[in-house]
Amino acid sequence: MSDTNSEYDAIFVGGGVIGLASAWAAAKRGARVCVLERDRPAAGATGVAAGMLAPAGEASWGEDALVSLNLESLDRWPVFAEALEAASEIEIGFAQSGALHVALDRDEAESLRRRYELHRKLGLESEWLTGGACRKLEPGLATGVRGGAHVPGEASVDPRRVVAALLAALERAEAPVHAGIEVTSAERSEGTWRLKTDDHRAFAAPALVLAAGCWSGQLDWIPPDSRPPVRPVQGEIVTLRGPAETPVCERIVSGDRVYLVPRADGRLIVGATVEEKGFDTTVTAGGVHELLREAYRVIPEIAELELVETTAGLRPGSPDNAPLIGTGGTDGVLVATGHFRNGVLQAPLTADCIAALLAGDDPSIDLTPFSPQRFADRPAEPAVEVA
Secondary structure, three states, X not given: OXXXXXXXXXXEEOOOHXXXXXXXXXXXXXXXEEEEEOOOXXXXXXXXXXXXXXXXXXXXXXXXXXXXXXXXXXXXXXXXXXXXXXXXXXXXXXXXXXXXXXXXXXXXXXXXXXXXXXXXXXXXXXXEXXXXXXXXXXOOOOOOOOEEEEEOOOEEOOHHHHHHHHHHHHHXXXXXXXXXXXXEEEEEEOOEEEEEEOOOOEEEEOEEEEOXXXXXXXXXXXXXXXXXXXXXXXEEEEEEEOOOOOXXXXXXXXXXXXXXXXXXXXXXXXXOOOEXXXXXXXXXXXXXXXXXXXXXXXXXXXXXXXXXXEEEEEEEEOOOOOOEEEEOOOXXXXXXXXXXXXXXXXXXXXXXXXXXXXXXXXXXXXXXXXXXXXXXXXXXXXXXXXX
């Protein structure tokens, strides 16, 4: 889309699912917005995400606020998906098929049983099943499955289709997305942010939303007080494909060290490694081997599937692995990053909160546990140059 106006109500920096969803939510409220993306939309974590909408699978001890955030966002996904498909006329692969978390030996069963007890303590809908009952739900499971936790309310979506739909919805809302341009400088005067880009364009808005994923802390044109302490956490993922009419599994299946997410078109997403390797997106033989080995332990039939794609992306991790949503340390700056492994899951709720803040309204949930100000005393991360 050609840009005929460089003055907006808000400029969103970052074209992943968080930035695009938040921009769309603001545009629906009547705000004039644009998105600036240094690469291409979904070039970061979104483009290699499996699309699991699985709060129970991510639940951990001592993270009650984060679990509540994930559950609230999952509750919003059906309405979000319906509205996005209507606005874009693009089907996004939203499927509420549930998840089955399985254990393959005694140690895994004991660990999963403790996690199941946590599910119950947190009020999550979860049912403990014997190995035989697990195989009745998913006949392709390995015969060695000892037991599992069935969580019927969990869902999945195709993140790449979500991004395509968000781009179409933004275009229809006359909210331009500028890809392949990088901000080179920014200054704030008289209540307005003025940004210049490497293609010699200028953009102005009273509000700036920082949604650049793991790069958010590396932008040297952002004042240090608003530079969030996020880091890249690499994840490799494998895409397989088989006959759509006879999938190897019908729901998300998660083992101790791997998860498998089926798509309606026969693809199977296998993920994901978790490594602290800086800004390295190299796909390694070891990472792919680990994923395929663990997937084979869970569902042996994956050995017969076509290997379609191997990719690696960088998740934005925060010091406590919870997102940063809210006002930054500088006037006119909002932050929406640090979503780690749950960016797709948390997108609808994050978008609603950012749009509310931009409109001067109170968010629908208490953002105190996720305020960027909780890291106010932490030094800004140094900017780095990466080829």
